[in-house]
Amino acid sequence: MRGLISSSSKSKSSKSLLSYSIAIQFPPLHSPSDSSQSSVKNLYSSSCFRNSTSTEPLSRNRNGFFSSGYSRNPAKIADFGGNGCGFWRAQGLVAGARSFSGEPVSRESLNYDVVIVGAGPAGLSAAIRLKQLCREKDVDLSVCVVEKGAEVGAHILSGNVFEPRALNELLPNWKQEEAPIHVPVSSDKFWLLSKTRAFPCPSPFNNRGNYVISLSQLVRWLGLKAEELGVEIYPGFAASEILYDTTDKVIGIATNDMGVAKDGSKKDNFQPGVELKGRVTLFAEGCRGSLSEEVIRKFNLREQGQGQHQTYALGIKEVWEVSADKHQAGSVLHTLGWPLDSRTYGGSFLYHMKDRQVAVGFVVALNYHNPFLNPYEEFQRFKHHPAISPLLEGGTVLEYGARTLNEGGYQSIPYPVFPGGAIIGCSAGFLNVPKIKGSHTAMKSGMLAAESVFRTLHEGSPLEAFWDSLKSSWIWKELHSARNYRPAFEYGFFPGLALSALEHYILKGRSPWTLKHGRPDHEATAEAQLFRPIDYPKPDGVISFDVPTSLYRSNTNHDHDQPAHLRLRDPKIPELVNVPVYAGPESRYCPARVYEYVADESGHLKLQINAQNCLHCKACDIKDPKQNIKWTVPEGGGGPAYTIM
Amino acid sequence: MGHLGWTDLWCVLIRPPNKASRLCTETASMRIMVAIKRVIDYAVKIRVKPDKSGVETSNVKMSMNPFCEIALEEALRIKESGRASEVVAVSVGPAQCVDTLRTGLAMGADRAIHVEFPGTLYPLSIAKILKALVDAEKPGLLLLGKQAIDDDCNQTGQMIAGLLKWPQGTFASKVVLDEENKVATVDREVDGGLETLCLDLPAVITTDLRLNQPRYASLPNIMKAKSKVIKKLTPQDLNIEIRSDLEVVQVTDPPKRKAGVILSSVDELIDKLKNEARVL
Numbered sequence: 050m051r052g053l054i055s056s057s058s059k060s061k062s063s064k065s066l067l068s069y070s071i072a073i074q075f076p077p078l079h080s081p082s083d084s085s086q087s088s089v090k091n092l093y094s095s096s097c098f099r100n101s102t103s104t105e106p107l108s109r110n111r112n113g114f115f116s117s118g119y120s121r122n123p124a125k126i127a128d129f130g131g132n133g134c135g136f137w138r139a140q141g142l143v144a145g146a147r148s149f150s151g152e153p154v155s156r157e158s159l160n161y162d163v164v165i166v167g168a169g170p171a172g173l174s175a176a177i178r179l180k181q182l183c184r185e186k187d188v189d190l191s192v193c194v195v196e197k198g199a200e201v202g203a204h205i206l207s208g209n210v211f212e213p214r215a216l217n218e219l220l221p222n223w224k225q226e227e228a229p230i231h232v233p234v235s236s237d238k239f240w241l242l243s244k245t246r247a248f249p250c251p252s253p254f255n256n257r258g259n260y261v262i263s264l265s266q267l268v269r270w271l272g273l274k275a276e277e278l279g280v281e282i283y284p285g286f287a288a289s290e291i292l293y294d295t296t297d298k299v300i301g302i303a304t305n306d307m308g309v310a311k312d313g314s315k316k317d318n319f320q321p322g323v324e325l326k327g328r329v330t331l332f333a334e335g336c337r338g339s340l341s342e343e344v345i346r347k348f349n350l351r352e353q354g355q356g357q358h359q360t361y362a363l364g365i366k367e368v369w370e371v372s373a374d375k376h377q378a379g380s381v382l383h384t385l386g387w388p389l390d391s392r393t394y395g396g397s398f399l400y401h402m403k404d405r406q407v408a409v410g411f412v413v414a415l416n417y418h419n420p421f422l423n424p425y426e427e428f429q430r431f432k433h434h435p436a437i438s439p440l441l442e443g444g445t446v447l448e449y450g451a452r453t454l455n456e457g458g459y460q461s462i463p464y465p466v467f468p469g470g471a472i473i474g475c476s477a478g479f480l481n482v483p484k485i486k487g488s489h490t491a492m493k494s495g496m497l498a499a500e501s502v503f504r505t506l507h508e509g510s511p512l513e514a515f516w517d518s519l520k521s522s523w524i525w526k527e528l529h530s531a532r533n534y535r536p537a538f539e540y541g542f543f544p545g546l547a548l549s550a551l552e553h554y555i556l557k558g559r560s561p562w563t564l565k566h567g568r569p570d571h572e573a574t575a576e577a578q579l580f581r582p583i584d585y586p587k588p589d590g591v592i593s594f595d596v597p598t599s600l601y602r603s604n605t606n607h608d609h610d611q612p613a614h615l616r617l618r619d620p621k622i623p624e625l626v627n628v629p630v631y632a633g634p635e636s637r638y639c640p641a642r643v644y645e646y647v648a649d650e651s652g653h654l655k656l657q658i659n660a661q662n663c664l665h666c667k668a669c670d671i672k673d674p675k676q677n678i679k680w681t682v683p684e685g686g687g688g689p690a691y692t693i694m
Numbered sequence: 695m696g697h698l699g700w701t702d703l704w705c706v707l708i709r710p711p712n713k714a715s716r717l718c719t720e721t722a723s724m725r726i727m728v729a730i731k732r733v734i735d736y737a738v739k740i741r742v743k744p745d746k747s748g749v750e751t752s753n754v755k756m757s758m759n760p761f762c763e764i765a766l767e768e769a770l771r772i773k774e775s776g777r778a779s780e781v782v783a784v785s786v787g788p789a790q791c792v793d794t795l796r797t798g799l800a801m802g803a804d805r806a807i808h809v810e811f812p813g814t815l816y817p818l819s820i821a822k823i824l825k826a827l828v829d830a831e832k833p834g835l836l837l838l839g840k841q842a843i844d845d846d847c848n849q850t851g852q853m854i855a856g857l858l859k860w861p862q863g864t865f866a867s868k869v870v871l872d873e874e875n876k877v878a879t880v881d882r883e884v885d886g887g888l889e890t891l892c893l894d895l896p897a898v899i900t901t902d903l904r905l906n907q908p909r910y911a912s913l914p915n916i917m918k919a920k921s922k923v924i925k926k927l928t929p930q931d932l933n934i935e936i937r938s939d940l941e942v943v944q945v946t947d948p949p950k951r952k953a954g955v956i957l958s959s960v961d962e963l964i965d966k967l968k969n970e971a972r973v974l
Contacts, residue, residue, distance in 0.1 A: 447741065
């Protein structure tokens, strides 16, 4: 029985079967005597900033730790990320609720020269480049890549119009080696949509020499190439913990325990996590990587880098198989405008791949204001546009998925080097927003990191040279000239378009100014009382679909009997803040319907977390107004199974 | 043999007579063979090929059949309890089956055998191949999953038991080995409830869902399994000719369920039953 889809709120019995709510209830840190917003804010802010470096002895509540299950000494606990004492203590409570004896579970420890977290374009490019350098210089470095997806490529989702610039440098013979890059871009269209019409506009892109691909397929091929060179890749293992030594240097990661039941006890098939220690650790987890964010916070990498916060968008994508007469391989289409309003940045893409397959998707910037906006429904609505629906009629959907992407660009790049390693790829954020391409820069960042790492391990030069090599590479030039397009839309849709046209046609990236981003995405959500709920049309089951149907096509699954991997720093905030102030936006922006508000017997809305549905997109981690939701990594092997995304 | 010297006598005196170890050395030579199948992962959405010749398997996630995982787990538990000395995992299929066998090795199997055949295989062919392997390896117990989740045949275990003329305990939800009397007591999940059978070894047991919960392959074991050798054979090596008496004519999606209709009177119901459903 596939228990992944949560039912609607109508049938309670099936709900209990098919979904599981957060089992953990913790006492609040301070008892809120009234539910007014100010006291809630105090609750949140005080819990968040309460000093976690206190040296009081381990109380019963703090024994154990949620992922590894063994007692850690107070010093180490204080080091564990700046999540705020409230959340962290809650985790301690979780561990305390477990039926552990409290003794440390010994974990096996494996040593490598380089440990890479994430088998995506950046991680695999870094691994391949390292092994190539080893061959050139006739040395050997052991390289290990851990990947939380069940296979390499299972969690990879992207448009994707691929610029082979980095691949040409990394593996120049990719064509002879049968890389899954077959369809060159044949046409490039750009439409401005109104409700009923499509207005062709001059295409701002130059996609000559680029290909329409499935990034999941390309990454699988990269995985094969990496294994041929001797890289050890372990899919199905989720890096959940960063290991530090006594000087606060990162010495590796630990995978999470497998076989832990929902209540925290060990199941029959309990398997403790494994420590993978590396002389250098590279984080390549993709956009908003959970460990990368921890490292960025701990070492203040945002302030040391380009300085601005990161901004994001949520991309939702379907791969369709359409009838042959409607398919034109290599055809590329982007649209702006309808169904989004002028205050929301976003648009669609429609790329024709091979074998009658069409990738169609919708991207919504997460700094939208209207809490009633539902990116998934906007996507479904978009497909009914008279210029789009004829293509999809008579077709079938093969796969569905969603993932957030970086939109911060040049201004948001953090300083990527920390003691013991570096951050590469979208975890740092090298996506070129006006081009809507990030795969080539992610790969290049991995390659540059590999070269710096090799010099560090082989010659002893400092890893900080990676930052300098980034700044003197084509990544920097590209992102620098692309830096003002997205921030221009802070002034509105048409000013944004006008400024973008100015940048593109007249200034050509040589503008003397650098625009700043607006508020962080989670702060941009306005109060629900300022808006009315949006009446989205019902799905027709032919072109548009409901979430459970789409979710089924993502092949996502998690073992249901494990602790929910979506943690609330304060379990009261959904009821006290999210619902009254913002009308529960997480029930709308999550493309997998993980968050549902269900009325209990007394009519109060309670948050139900269907963690089993999660697509690992990280939208909740980004967009939750109080940053109360923390996305942590579930048991390895779970999550979506993308093959052609 | 020769004559016993001082050292031999000394060894006999030092080593205490250990009943358990004597038993272990006797029966611990039992080998368990587990047949595993590589199938489309259970969580993946199945799609029928446009030409209706079968189900789409390219670019689709494959994994070990869940019932085969349970069978392998049971074999490993028997070995860990000391009642068997070796677990051999075997698989028949295309070249990618080695991935599934490596997972089996990572879970703890000692050896793996891959019989490579790229075409379609039906249970009788598998059973014949397994018989040839059983004749060569001489296991004391053959464990299989009760059925594969792609074809739901539920035939291979029964067929191989017939070919080998071995007793069979299918749909096992509990297996207890008695090494002294060389029997296996198997609780079977049948339509009427639970049936307990006593099988003389060697026997064929097929596993059902509630027998155990398979272990995860740990990362160190996966590492070690990468270097283990998988023996490669072909059906010709075993003198088996793959020949099928079955041919799949067409594979289609089940028809979409029609929406229900709310009727307003009994007369309308009778009319519909008579004229539309034609059951009256």
